Amino acid sequence: MIKRLMRVGNSQGIILDKAVLDLLHIKEGSSFDISAKNGGLFLKPVGIEEVYQEISKRHRRTLNKLGR
DSSP: OOOOOEEETTEEEOOOOHHHHHHTTOOTTOEEEEEEETTEEEEEEEOHHHHHHHHHHHTHHHHHHHTO
């Protein structure tokens, strides 16, 4: 399947067909970890727990100050 990069507002994106999203059980609003692999992009769905852990790890000192 070949897709074209398109303008989406002030950004650019690739539109995925509903059939592909349904096949992969991806819902609107899903979060992804994006990494470069073998000259391409790899998208890995992440759950809310993983997102929270990553954010809390990166911003631990700030969150600790807010919690005082």
